[in-house]
Amino acid sequence: MYETLCSPVNYGGLTLKNRIIFAPTSMGLPRQELLERMRAIAAGGCAMIIVGDVPVLPHGFGPSLYSRKGAEFYRQLVETVHGEGCKICAQLHQSDSDLKGMLRYVPGVLTGRISQAELRPLLNAQVGPYITGLPETKIQKITEAFGTAAERAVALGFDMVQVHGDRMCGSFSSTVFNHRTDAYGGSAENRARFAVEAVSAIRRRLPDLPIDYKLAVRQEDPHYGNAGVLESELPVFVPLLEQAGVTSFHVTLANHGDLGDTIPPKNHPAFGAQGCFLKFCDEVRALTTKPICGVGGLTDPDFVEAQLAAGRIHCAAMSRQLIADPAWPEKVRTGQADTIHRCVRCNKECLGGMMAHRGVHCIYEKTERKEHS
Ligand SMILES: Cc1cc2nc3c(=O)[nH]c(=O)nc-3n(C[C@H](O)[C@H](O)[C@H](O)COP(=O)(O)O)c2cc1C
Ligand code: SF4
Numbered sequence: 001m002y003e004t005l006c007s008p009v010n011y012g013g014l015t016l017k018n019r020i021i022f023a024p025t026s027m028g029l030p031r032q033e034l035l036e037r038m039r040a041i042a043a044g045g046c047a048m049i050i051v052g053d054v055p056v057l058p059h060g061f062g063p064s065l066y067s068r069k070g071a072e073f074y075r076q077l078v079e080t081v082h083g084e085g086c087k088i089c090a091q092l093h094q095s096d097s098d099l100k101g102m103l104r105y106v107p108g109v110l111t112g113r114i115s116q117a118e119l120r121p122l123l124n125a126q127v128g129p130y131i132t133g134l135p136e137t138k139i140q141k142i143t144e145a146f147g148t149a150a151e152r153a154v155a156l157g158f159d160m161v162q163v164h165g166d167r168m169c170g171s172f173s174s175t176v177f178n179h180r181t182d183a184y185g186g187s188a189e190n191r192a193r194f195a196v197e198a199v200s201a202i203r204r205r206l207p208d209l210p211i212d213y214k215l216a217v218r219q220e221d222p223h224y225g226n227a228g229v230l231e232s233e234l235p236v237f238v239p240l241l242e243q244a245g246v247t248s249f250h251v252t253l254a255n256h257g258d259l260g261d262t263i264p265p266k267n268h269p270a271f272g273a274q275g276c277f278l279k280f281c282d283e284v285r286a287l288t289t290k291p292i293c294g295v296g297g298l299t300d301p302d303f304v305e306a307q308l309a310a311g312r313i314h315c316a317a318m319s320r321q322l323i324a325d326p327a328w329p330e331k332v333r334t335g336q337a338d339t340i341h342r343c344v345r346c347n348k349e350c351l352g353g354m355m356a357h358r359g360v361h362c363i364y365e366k367t368e369r370k371e372h373s
Contacts, residue, residue: 002301002332004308009047011291011315012210012247014160016047016087019308020329023250023295023317024052024091024162024214026062029359031073035080042084044326045333049081050162050212050250050317054090056149057142061095065152078157089212090153092202093164094142096171096227097123098130117355124226124256131171132179139184142168143194147201154206161202162212163246166255169195170216170227173237174254177227188236195237196244203245212293213246216254217280224261224270228254231283238287250293250317251281259351263320264297266345271296274303281313293317299343301332323350324362 006018022041027034041049053062054074064070074090081088105122108114114122150161163169171177172194178185184193195213202211215237216228229237238249253271255262264271271277277296285292294313298304299321307313321328325341332340341364349361 001335002305002337005301005305005316006333009291009314011048011293012160012212013208014048014087014210016315017085018045018047018329018333019304019315020046020322021293021315021317022046022049022322023319024050024164025319025323025360026052026354027360028354028357031063033359035077038077039080039084041322041326042081042086044322045329046086046318046322046326047315047329048087048089048159050089050091051077051158052091053093053164054149054153056092056094056145065090065149065156071152071156074153074156074158082157087159088157089160089162090149090158091162091164091214092146092149092153092198093166094145094168096127096131096168096177098126101126101130120259127171127227127256128177128179131168131177132185136182136184139194140197143197144201146198147205150202150209150211151205154209160210160212162214162250163195163199163202165195165214165229166216166227169198170229170254171256173216173229173233174218174227174256176218176256188233189240192237192240196240199241199244199246210247211245212248212250213241214250214252215241215280215284216252217277217283218254219280222270224257225254226256231280234283235287238284242288242290246290248291248293248314249284249288250295251284252277252295253280259355260347263347263351264345265347266297272345273297274300275307278307278312285312291315295319297345299345301328301337301340320345320347320350320362323360324364 058066063073218225218228218230281294291314293315295317304316321343324343353361
């Protein structure tokens with residue numbers, strides 16, 4: 001019944017056992033708990049886990065690929081996920097927050113004068129001046145670091161890497177933040193240069209590595225997403241990224257607006273429907289023959305199978321649905337789809353948990369605790 005969904009696919013050079021991918025998701029959990037959550041998601045039958053926000057430079061938030069402790073953690077994570085027969089991909093990212101600029105808000109956050117909701121627009125306001133003023137020597141150091149980080153990730157056992165096309169790649173891509181007048185600003189070709197150089201740095205060092213690109217799309221009319229690539233500029237960006245070495249595209253809405261736009265609740269005015277970002281996949285598919293992964297509000301097995309079978313997408317990535325029920329793929333494969341805990345896209349304990357620094361959880365965990373007590 002779910003023939004396409006359960007069938008293997010060549011995803012940019014990597015064979016996946018089925019079409020379901022755990023979308024990059026920063027969990028904000030202590031390391032041991034994170035390992036257990038990743039084990040559960042891998043054991044639930046998805047084909048690959050994308051580990052969100054792996055920093056490309058030695059310093060950055062989260063475990064570092066460059067420190068002994070960080071490398072040990074990633075190696076353990078890789079072994080845990082592989083042990084369950086699941087592939088693993090590192091989402092390589094560079095933050096576009098100006099660390100020095102952020103410091104001035106620390107007292108306000110610590111004393112509670114600035115809430116998390118108030119902090120985000122303050123940080124977003126710094127992105128433009130930071131990106132526009134970044135010296136070329138620093139830019140080249142960062143783009144090269146994508147190559148070094150990929151080498152390290154592969155040495156630790158990761159099967160592929162994803163270049164995070166939001167964050168710094170996304171803000172360089174966007175006229176909202178990038179007001180440079182040199183080779184990295186102005187035309188769409190120039191604004192693509194940062195991302196192209198980041199991808200090229202990986203391709204130069206690792207000629208055979210599958211490279212996924214999280215393509216963050218900005219929509220006008222109505223306006224959603226600030227970093228990333230305008231729909232009308234996709235015909236420039238997609239071929240350039242492909243020529244640089246991208247082997248697959250993970251397509252979604254661009255960030256730097258409200259987090260509830262890229263992680264939309266069911267009552268979102270524009271993106272409340274299942275498969276809310278698949279229209280961007282359609283636009284990308286017209287520009288490339290590389291495999292495309294859709295994401296955003298994918299929860300219903302029948303709906304997902306229909307999109308895959310129609311060739312609209314090659315893979316379906318899910319974040320919240322696999323948080324709500326890691327066994328979704330296995331239940332679908334074994335004819336138990338009716339027992340799936342359906343993500344209701346309430347954002348209460350996943351995004352809500354992350355924003356409140358409690359870590360990412362789900363409303364179903366309470367139900368399960370009750371059932372087991
Ligand atoms: C708690 C949480 C953390 C996330 N962290 C990341 C991240 O680190 N990197 C990223 O690219 N996307 C991140 N996302 C976005 C997801 O990858 C995905 O695009 C989004 O949640 C929509 O998919 P869904 O409807 O299946 O949840 C996160 C989403 C959630 C809910
Ligand atoms: S808390 Fe709500 S939105 Fe988040 S994973 Fe659970 S059901 Fe889905």
